[in-house]
Amino acid sequence: MTTSTPPDDGARHAQKMAKKKAARDKIMATKEGEKGLIIVHTGAGKGKSSAGFGMILRCIAHEMPCAVVQFIKGAWSTGERTLIEGNFNHLCQFYAMGEGFTWETQDKARDIAAAQRGWEKAKELIRDARNRMVLLDEINIALRYDYLDIDEVVGFLKDEKPPMTHVVLTGRNAKEELIAIADLVTEMTLIKHPFRSGIKGQKGVEF
Numbered sequence: 001m002t003t004s005t006p007p008d009d010g011a012r013h014a015q016k017m018a019k020k021k022a023a024r025d026k027i028m029a030t031k032e033g034e035k036g037l038i039i040v041h042t043g044a045g046k047g048k049s050s051a052g053f054g055m056i057l058r059c060i061a062h063e064m065p066c067a068v069v070q071f072i073k074g075a076w077s078t079g080e081r082t083l084i085e086g087n088f089n090h091l092c093q094f095y096a097m098g099e100g101f102t103w104e105t106q107d108k109a110r111d112i113a114a115a116q117r118g119w120e121k122a123k124e125l126i127r128d129a130r131n132r133m134v135l136l137d138e139i140n141i142a143l144r145y146d147y148l149d150i151d152e153v154v155g156f157l158k159d160e161k162p163p164m165t166h167v168v169l170t171g172r173n174a175k176e177e178l179i180a181i182a183d184l185v186t187e188m189t190l191i192k193h194p195f196r197s198g199i200k201g202q203k204g205v206e207f
Helices: 009-028 048-061 079-087 108-127 139-144 150-159 176-181
Strands: 038-042 066-070 092-096 133-137 166-170 184-187
Touching (some): 048 133, 048 166, 092 108, 139 166
Parallel strands (some): 038 166
């Protein structure tokens, strides 16, 4: 009586990956269209702005004109702002319109005025079809506190955003109306954070 020798691990792995590749190729063959996306990064976890700036750097690497409007962190000196303004201002316009978090300014009228200025600049940049991506950093915070009208923001993105322009909106507590019209929504989940262990924000990690 003879027994067949089972294929070794390498052969089994190759067969498994070949099947996965065939399935993936079949799916990819149906994906042909391109469009400007509405992208939302939200959730309590860290990384929402970082992910948005990662996309901006990709655009810069591809020499695609892009722009950033910061709605909250304008009073901060951040690494991403220093890098972009110092090296890539010919490709990326950068506008820091905020004056810090609401608990720092303690002036609602001032916060609303700053948010409105940021939104007017955002609309101007989005309307310019030369900008392939516009990052609206921390706009969800302005929307959460009703410093901006969610219906106006949603209506503008639906009706006036050029077809091939990507718009990225970051910040926790994204409004349901925004999530409903978005093409891509990612929720960052908080599992652990060094702040809870008494460690302050650090260069290269938070800013």
